[in-house]
Amino acid sequence: MIYTVTFNPALDYVVRMDALALGQVNRTVSEDVQLGGKGINVSWVLRELGHENVALGFVAGFTGKAIEDGLAAKGVATDFIHLPAGLTRINVKLKAGEETEINGKGPDISAEALEELFHKLDALGEGDVLVLAGSIPASMPSDVYESILARLEGKNVLCAVDATRDLLVNVLKYKPFLIKPNNHELGEIFGRVLTTDEEIRECAEKLQQQGARNVLVSMAGDGAMLLDENGGCHRLAAYKGKVKNSVGAGDSMVAGFLAGYLDSGDYAHALRVGSAAGSATAFSDVLATRSEIEALLNQA
Numbered sequence: 001m002i003y004t005v006t007f008n009p010a011l012d013y014v015v016r017m018d019a020l021a022l023g024q025v026n027r028t029v030s031e032d033v034q035l036g037g038k039g040i041n042v043s044w045v046l047r048e049l050g051h052e053n054v055a056l057g058f059v060a061g062f063t064g065k066a067i068e069d070g071l072a073a074k075g076v077a078t079d080f081i082h083l084p085a086g087l088t089r090i091n092v093k094l095k096a097g098e099e100t101e102i103n104g105k106g107p108d109i110s111a112e113a114l115e116e117l118f119h120k121l122d123a124l125g126e127g128d129v130l131v132l133a134g135s136i137p138a139s140m141p142s143d144v145y146e147s148i149l150a151r152l153e154g155k156n157v158l159c160a161v162d163a164t165r166d167l168l169v170n171v172l173k174y175k176p177f178l179i180k181p182n183n184h185e186l187g188e189i190f191g192r193v194l195t196t197d198e199e200i201r202e203c204a205e206k207l208q209q210q211g212a213r214n215v216l217v218s219m220a221g222d223g224a225m226l227l228d229e230n231g232g233c234h235r236l237a238a239y240k241g242k243v244k245n246s247v248g249a250g251d252s253m254v255a256g257f258l259a260g261y262l263d264s265g266d267y268a269h270a271l272r273v274g275s276a277a278g279s280a281t282a283f284s285d286v287l288a289t290r291s292e293i294e295a296l297l298n299q300a
C-alpha cells in the first residue's frame with residue numbers, strides 16, 4: 001500500500017485579485033477553498049492516477065474535518081490522528097499578478113500524538129511505499145523525518161521525501177528511494193544559487209553520494225532533471241501552457257513519478273508522468289485530473 005504523511009495539512013484559500021494594495025481593504029475577483037498540504041496533494045493525484053493510498057498525519061478542528069471529508073469523497077482512505085486542541089491551518093494563496101503565499105504554522109503536536117504516528121508506521125513492511133512531504137509544525141522535533149526513516153530501516157519500504165534543508169539532508173543516510181528538491185531548495189542546501197544544468201547536476205550528485213537513490217530536481221517552468229540510481233541523468237523541458245495555479249505542481253510531480261515508476265519500473269517513464277502531472281496542475285485551477293495529465297503525455 002502507498003501511505004502519505006502530512007504533518008501539517010491545510011485548507012488552501014486561493015484568492016484572485018487584480019492587484020494587492022498593502023494597508024488597504026482589497027476585494028477579490030474570485031476565491032476558492034481547496035484541500036492542501038503536500039502529502040495530501042500527493043494522495044489526491046495518486047488516486048486520480050488509479051493508485052489507492054492512505055493519507056496519514058495530524059488534523060484538528062473543523063478545518064481538519066473538512067480535509068478528512070474531502071478526501072473520503074475523493075476515495076482516498078485516511079487514518080489521521082485527531083489533535084485535541086487547535087485548528088488545522090488555512091494557508092492563503094494570493095494570485096494578483098504574482099503568486100504570494102502565507103502558510104500557517106499549524107497546531108501543536110504532542111509527544112504522545114507523535115508516538116501514535118510512529119506506532120502506525122511501524123506496521124509498514126516490504127512492498128509498501130511511504131511519502132513524507134511538507135513542513136513540520138514548529139512544536140515538533142526537527143529530526144522527526146529522520147526518526148521515521150530510522151525506524152523503517154531494513155524493512156524494504158520505498159520512501160519518498162519532499163522537504164527542505166535539514167529535514168531532507170538528515171534522511172539521506174537512510175537511502176530514501178526518492179527525494180524531490182526544487183532547484184532553489186537544492187541551492188539552499190549548499191548555500192549557492194544554481195543557474196546552469198551543470199551546477200544543478202553537480203549538487204544533485206552530491207545528495208546522491210550522501211545516500212539518496214533517485215534525485216528529482218524540479219525547476220517550475222524550466223522542467224526537471226532526474227539522476228536515477230542506475231547512473232542515468234534525464235533532463236526534460238516543461239510543457240508549454242498557460243499557468244493558472246502552480247500550487248501543488250511539485251506534489252503532483254511526486255505523485256506522477258511514483259505512479260509512473262510503480263506502473264512500469266522505468267525511471268524515464270516515471271519522469272515523463274511526473275512532469276506531465278506537474279505541468280497539468282500548473283495549467284489548472286486545482287490539482288490536475290487524470291485526463292489532463294494524459295493529454296500532456298500524449299502530446300510528447
Ligand SMILES: Nc1ncnc2c1ncn2[C@@H]1O[C@H](COP(=O)(O)OP(=O)(O)OP(=O)(O)O)[C@@H](O)[C@H]1O
Pocket residue numbers: 182183217218219220221222223224238239240241243246247248249250251252253274275276277278279282
Ligand atoms: N510554469 C510552469 N510551466 C510548466 N510546467 C510547470 C510550471 N510550473 C511547474 N511545472 C511542472 O511542475 C513541476 C514541479 O514544479 P515546481 O518546480 O514548481 O515544484 P515545487 O517548487 O515543489 O512546487 P510546489 O511547492 O508549488 O508544489 C516542474 O518540474 C514542471 O514539470
Ligand SMILES: O=P(O)(O)OC[C@@]1(O)O[C@H](CO)[C@@H](O)[C@@H]1O
Pocket residue numbers: 008010011012035036037038041091101103133134135136247248249250251
Ligand atoms: O508549509 P508547507 O507544508 O511547506 O507547504 C504547504 C503547502 O504550501 O504546500 C502545498 C503545495 O505544495 C499546499 O497545498 C500547502 O498550502
